[in-house]
Amino acid sequence: MAKRKIVLLVVEGASDASLLVPAFSSLIENRLFQGQEFHCDVLTAPNHREEFRRRNGFYPADNPAQTVRELVEYYLRDHDRTWGQLGHVIQICDLDGAFTSDDRVREDPLVDGTQYSTTDIITPNRTILIADRTTKRNGVDALLKLDGFRKKNGRATLMVPYRLFYVSRNLEHAFRGRIDNLDAQHKQSSAIKLADRFTRNPNLFSTTLQSLRRIHGNPTTWEESWQYAMQDLHSLERGSNLAFVEPYLAGELGTVSRPASPPSAASRDAARGSRPTRTGPTAPTGRNG
Numbered sequence: 001m002a003k004r005k006i007v008l009l010v011v012e013g014a015s016d017a018s019l020l021v022p023a024f025s026s027l028i029e030n031r032l033f034q035g036q037e038f039h040c041d042v043l044t045a046p047n048h049r050e051e052f053r054r055r056n057g058f059y060p061a062d063n064p065a066q067t068v069r070e071l072v073e074y075y076l077r078d079h080d081r082t083w084g085q086l087g088h089v090i091q092i093c094d095l096d097g098a099f100t101s102d103d104r105v106r107e108d109p110l111v112d113g114t115q116y117s118t119t120d121i122i123t124p125n126r127t128i129l130i131a132d133r134t135t136k137r138n139g140v141d142a143l144l145k146l147d148g149f150r151k152k153n154g155r156a157t158l159m160v161p162y163r164l165f166y167v168s169r170n171l172e173h174a175f176r177g178r179i180d181n182l183d184a185q186h187k188q189s190s191a192i193k194l195a196d197r198f199t200r201n202p203n204l205f206s207t208t209l210q211s212l213r214r215i216h217g218n219p220t221t222w223e224e225s226w227q228y229a230m231q232d233l234h235s236l237e238r239g240s241n242l243a244f245v246e247p248y249l250a251g252e253l254g255t256v257s258r259p260a261s262p263p264s265a266a267s268r269d270a271a272r273g274s275r276p277t278r279t280g281p282t283a284p285t286g287r288n289g
Contacts, residue, residue, distance in 0.1 A: 005031060005032065005086065006087055007031045007089075007090060010090065010092070011038070011092050012040065013184070015184070015191035017037055018191040019175070024205075034079070041136070042064055042067055043064060043139035044135050046135055047128075064139040072086075072089055083158050084158060088162070088248075089160055092164075092167060095235040096136070097116060099137065100121075100235055104236075105133070106121070106122050107125065114181075118179070121236075146162050148161040165241050167239075171191070174238055209245075212243065213240065221244075
């Protein structure tokens with residue numbers, strides 16, 4: 001029997017890995033799911049270089065694809081694995097309302113951390129958050145154009161496919177409907193309990209993923225899911241496109257074009273309440289890691 005290829009889930013924190021690795025392992029048994037955490041948001045890492053280095057042991061690159069590759073390399077070294085054992089790299093990011101108009105961000109110096117609702121964001125330092133949102137949108141745009149990581153193997157070149165998925169606004173909001181800020185211990189304990197339910201009943205996990213897809217625009221393709229997430233207030237609303245992971249791994253999505261790039265901050269603010277609907281995905285650029 002052939003060895004199962006590793007599907008590496010690259011996630012932000014421990015609770016993401018604690019929930020999604022066992023849940024997907026039970027749902028898709030012909031793959032070996034493993035998790036690797038960033039311990040922070042890689043999409044805003046260029047704005048927080050010292051913190052990222054403290055948490056991960058290396059400085060982030062300006063190009064998030066290079067930072068993700070560094071983390072994959074770290075996983076392989078730490079677990080005595082090789083690139084040839086990887087089947088796919090799947091990254092899961094929190095949307096954090098990044099695609100809403102900047103006029104939805106309000107400053108309150110007295111607020112304890114950044115507070116989110118389904119319509120606006122309140123933060124103690126608006127300037128810093130606006131910069132992070134811009135960096136995150138640019139990072140998503142770059143990673144949506146990434147088709148995989150290439151690694152020389154003698155005369156041959158290995159190609160490990162990559163794809164970016166999301167939860168909105170974050171894992172706790174998507175799977176539990178929580179919009180308040182939870183501490184790490186609460187997130188972890190809740191993730192473990194939910195993972196136990198999903199591993200005992202994989203159909204429940206599948207049904208949950210389909211529900212999160214339907215309430216977030218009911219897209220029929222991975223491209224459509226990103227197009228919806230980038231519009232209006234949807235990146236603050238509850239949902240996810242993780243339902244497309246299973247068909248992606250099964251090869252049912254085929255070779256697809258990437259979603260249209262998100263509009264610039266200036267055009268986003270100019271559009272405000274009358275933002276036009278995206279017309280469709282752009283052709284793939286062929287950019288790779």
